[in-house]
Amino acid sequence: MIQFSHVFKSFPKGGFALKDASLHVAKGEFVFLTGHSGAGKSTMLKLMFAEQRPSSGDVRVSGFDIGDLSPSEIPKLRRRLGIVFQDFRLLEDRTAEENVAFALEVTGSRREIIPGRVQRVLTQVGLAGKASAYPRELSGGEQQRVAIARALVNDPAILLADEPTGNLDERATRGVFQLLRDINAGGTCVVMATHDLDLVRQTSYRTVELREGSIVFDSGLDESNGADLQ
Amino acid sequence: MRLVSREALLSFRRAPLLSALSVTTIAFSLFVVGLFGLVALNLRAALRGVEERVEVVAFLLRGTPPETIATASEDISAFPEVQTVDYVSAEQALARARTTMVEFRDVYRDLQVNPLPASLEISLKEGFRDAEHARAVADRVKAYQFVEDVRYGRDWIERLDKLRNIAGLVVMTIGLAFAVVAVVIIGTTIRMTVLQRAREIAIMRLVGASDWFVRGPFLLEGALKGFLGGALAVLLSYLGYLLFRGNQIGTTTGLVFFQPVHIALIILFGTLLGLSASLVSVGRHLRNV
Numbered sequence: 001m002i003q004f005s006h007v008f009k010s011f012p013k014g015g016f017a018l019k020d021a022s023l024h025v026a027k028g029e030f031v032f033l034t035g036h037s038g039a040g041k042s043t044m045l046k047l048m049f050a051e052q053r054p055s056s057g058d059v060r061v062s063g064f065d066i067g068d069l070s071p072s073e074i075p076k077l078r079r080r081l082g083i084v085f086q087d088f089r090l091l092e093d094r095t096a097e098e099n100v101a102f103a104l105e106v107t108g109s110r111r112e113i114i115p116g117r118v119q120r121v122l123t124q125v126g127l128a129g130k131a132s133a134y135p136r137e138l139s140g141g142e143q144q145r146v147a148i149a150r151a152l153v154n155d156p157a158i159l160l161a162d163e164p165t166g167n168l169d170e171r172a173t174r175g176v177f178q179l180l181r182d183i184n185a186g187g188t189c190v191v192m193a194t195h196d197l198d199l200v201r202q203t204s205y206r207t208v209e210l211r212e213g214s215i216v217f218d219s220g221l222d223e224s225n226g227a228d229l230q
Numbered sequence: 231m232r233l234v235s236r237e238a239l240l241s242f243r244r245a246p247l248l249s250a251l252s253v254t255t256i257a258f259s260l261f262v263v264g265l266f267g268l269v270a271l272n273l274r275a276a277l278r279g280v281e282e283r284v285e286v287v288a289f290l291l292r293g294t295p296p297e298t299i300a301t302a303s304e305d306i307s308a309f310p311e312v313q314t315v316d317y318v319s320a321e322q323a324l325a326r327a328r329t330t331m332v333e334f335r336d337v338y339r340d341l342q343v344n345p346l347p348a349s350l351e352i353s354l355k356e357g358f359r360d361a362e363h364a365r366a367v368a369d370r371v372k373a374y375q376f377v378e379d380v381r382y383g384r385d386w387i388e389r390l391d392k393l394r395n396i397a398g399l400v401v402m403t404i405g406l407a408f409a410v411v412a413v414v415i416i417g418t419t420i421r422m423t424v425l426q427r428a429r430e431i432a433i434m435r436l437v438g439a440s441d442w443f444v445r446g447p448f449l450l451e452g453a454l455k456g457f458l459g460g461a462l463a464v465l466l467s468y469l470g471y472l473l474f475r476g477n478q479i480g481t482t483t484g485l486v487f488f489q490p491v492h493i494a495l496i497i498l499f500g501t502l503l504g505l506s507a508s509l510v511s512v513g514r515h516l517r518n519v
Contacts, residue, residue, distance in 0.1 A: 049436070074435075075438045075439060075441075078435070081438075083436050091429070091430055091433060093244055102434075102437070103437040106434050106437060106443055150437065154437070
């Protein structure tokens with residue numbers, strides 16, 4: 001599903017955001033990317049959805065070679081992914097259902113299938129009753145659910161989440177995390193960057209820890225190093 | 231296409247002030263270009279009036295047989311530069327002098343002998359009414375034995391030529407300068423719209439919209455703004471035209487306005503300006519994100 005082989009990503013002004021990172025994420029897996037700010041979590045995610053290209057090494061996601069991807073192939077890759085951010089990235093002047101429908105409209109879905117699919121994912125994230133609410137009328141947790149619904153509406157094989165609970169209180173965090181677990185249980189591969197170690201410790205999901213651009217721990221490879229997790 | 235047009239129209243509704251600003255900016259830029267066009271058009275119309283008076287007059291020797299004159303007239307009519315050849319007999323010349331030169335009316339009335347010669351008045355076709363062609367025709371006509379003298383108002387035709395060249399150059403330069411300014415201003419206003427919607431563009435790209443899908447609404451929006459701006463510019467030019475014509479300032483009584491084809495061209499030009507400014511602005515933005 002996702003394959004990093006000796007990937008380096010350099011900063012334009014020198015130094016590395018990612019150093020010799022190798023990682024394999026299988027279909028249906030749930031993987032945490034952890035580490036301090038600037039450790040390289042977001043860089044790994046950005047490489048996965050081709051927001052950035054590797055300086056060297058090989059990144060393959062859902063069959064696409066990110067280093068060789070032509071600009072016209074980027075939308076094709078992203079249609080197979082769902083992407084969620086800490087700041088939700090919703091359009092403020094559209095309702096929850098319009099925000100979700102937007103992802104279907106801009107990818108050229110047939111108009112007649114849109115309302116049904118929007119309704120289905122809003123129900124899945126528990127917001128069927130707030131379909132007509134604008135983002136400003138929703139709580140942080142609810143806004144993140146709308147963002148997750150938008151990420152899910154194209155039935156992605158992989159869901160990438162960059163600190164999805166970073167702006168949420170504890171209760172909302174639990175709700176959103178449970179939602180991501182449910183989505184994973186449905187067969188979707190989830191890669192979640194977070195520095196919330198309480199969340200990580202709650203489950204036995206695979207954890208990959210980054211420090212200064214290097215992968216220093218991968219529970220999927222070496223369970224014995226689990227104590228090293230900060 | 232339906233979605234592209236919906237998004238383009240939505241942007242007008244979402245940012246009415248910015249949209250109105252863009253349309254007004256395009257309108258005023260094109261209005262200035264249009265005004266210069268109008269000045270050029272009127273200058274050309276005025277010059278054409280003067281040009282029509284460009285003619286070569288060949289004065290004939292007394293006693294030239296009418297058949298010779300008729301044959302020569304036919305010959306001259308066949309010159310490529312010549313539009314018409316009119317024979318004015320000595321009597322007609324005197325009659326005309328009596329009516330047009332009122333101050334000499336008494337002199338002409340008391341004449342025993344008509345001092346005026348018969349002449350051929352040769353008018354030139356459009357495009358040949360300049361010093362060079364007038365001189366060429368005059369030289370050829372002078373070669374006829376029965377032609378005593380040829381006049382073609384050399385000095386003022388040359389001055390007319392110069393005036394025409396200078397006016398054309400000035401109008402073209404200033405018009406072009408304003409067109410460039412219009413392109414820059416339109417590009418900037420569209421860029422403002424693009425920046426205002428940078429978040430939306432980023433989201434569209436994240437969920438997998440193709441570049442052309444992202445561009446579509448902006449291009450349509452730019453074209454629409456250009457179209458409206460062009461139409462508004464024509465309206466403003468018309469109001470300006472009415473104002474000048476109403477005041478009848480100086481020699482403006484014979485003012486002309488754009489032909490329908492000119493109006494269509496201005497609006498088309500505005501549309502293309504809006505479209506290309508959008509294309510450049512969105513293209514640059516997409517390359518940078």
